[in-house]
Amino acid sequence: MPEGDTVFRTAAKLRAALAGEELARSDFRVPRYATVDLRGQQVTEVGSYGKHLFVRTPTVSVHTHLKMEGEWRVFRCGQRWTKPRVSARIVLGTEDVEAVGFSLGTVEVLRAEDEHTVTDHLGPDLLGPNWDPEEAVRRLRRYTDQPIGLALLDQRNLAGIGNIYRSEVCYLRRVHPATPVGAVGDLTALVHEAHRVLTKAAHEPPWRPLAYGKTRRPCQRCATPLVVALLGESVPDRDRTARRERGIYFCPRCQPAPGTSE
Ligand SMILES: [Zn+2]
Structure with a gap:
């Protein structure tokens, strides 16, 4: 998409x-x-x-x-x-x-x-002339219980991210996608990462995914096989295309589940 x-x-x-x-x-x-x-x-x-x-x-x-x-x-x-x-x-x-x-x-x-x-209802445009990281952080913080992997998709928080880049941003920041927004250690850094990734993808295409689509491939940092999971929606096991496209990809070691430590 x-x-x-x-x-x-x-x-x-x-x-x-x-x-x-x-x-x-x-x-x-x-x-x-x-x-x-x-x-x-x-x-x-x-x-x-x-x-x-x-x-x-x-x-x-x-x-x-x-x-x-x-x-x-x-x-x-x-x-x-x-x-x-x-x-x-x-x-x-x-x-x-x-x-x-x-x-x-x-x-x-x-x-x-x-x-x-x-x-009018959208968050700041990651690629727009009026990109405003503080406003994006403020909007993300309105729902502190929401998993960051879903909050990044919500265009009312910040506009421009879809399935590929939410995986990439969480991976780059070593944040498990199910982490509640309020528990993300440095939300500002994550928002800046999103801006950096989208800007690079827009101006120096193609973006070569580090995590998205890389199920069972080794993490580039720690060689642990990457995994894919669905967040907040149910898709039948047999619908492999939907699982592949809508899943979020991450490293279970570099991105430990919320509430656990490595
Ligand atoms: Zn890793």
Whole structure:
């Protein structure tokens, strides 16, 4: 599932293709917006906030969310699309290029002045210009009993982290993912680690996971085989894909369970 770094890089790609250009084509393949026509409007900016993406014109903001499988690709006009046409949800074209959003989880057209309603409830954006670590710590501390592995996923605390980076951040800080937020030794350092990891992933891709997806592989610090566990949700044992994707990966030795010592 795409996380904040992917959305950030998608915004950069769309910005390079569309910003400053006049739209020659707009095609919304979702019933609610099928009649929206943005032809003649200039794209003023493309922005992201956490996992949310915004293509802005002077009057509207086209809000999309990649959810599980979503992806934006940019093609030269006339170039064959590299994903099935039937999965296209939106096409925004200029004289030269077509930006196509495939399999998007959310597509909505907001009045420009309403864009903030999407992000008002979110915590600070790890990759945004107004990243505020103190505010992220303050928000995390509202629910001190919540396991840190779940609190990091909650976009109302800080925006941009998904399953991959919550495992990575907990691993790097040697914090067991089930540790209650209130018992994390240095929450500020953990928040700074999250910022460092997402920033590196966004600006120097690809991020090579240290823990995520590494079940039974040796910990790079202590060689103990890493393990995967689910936190706060039940997934059938036989649903191995869900366990693999939604599980949190950690070293049982470097990241001792809360209430125990090494
Ligand atoms: Zn270890």
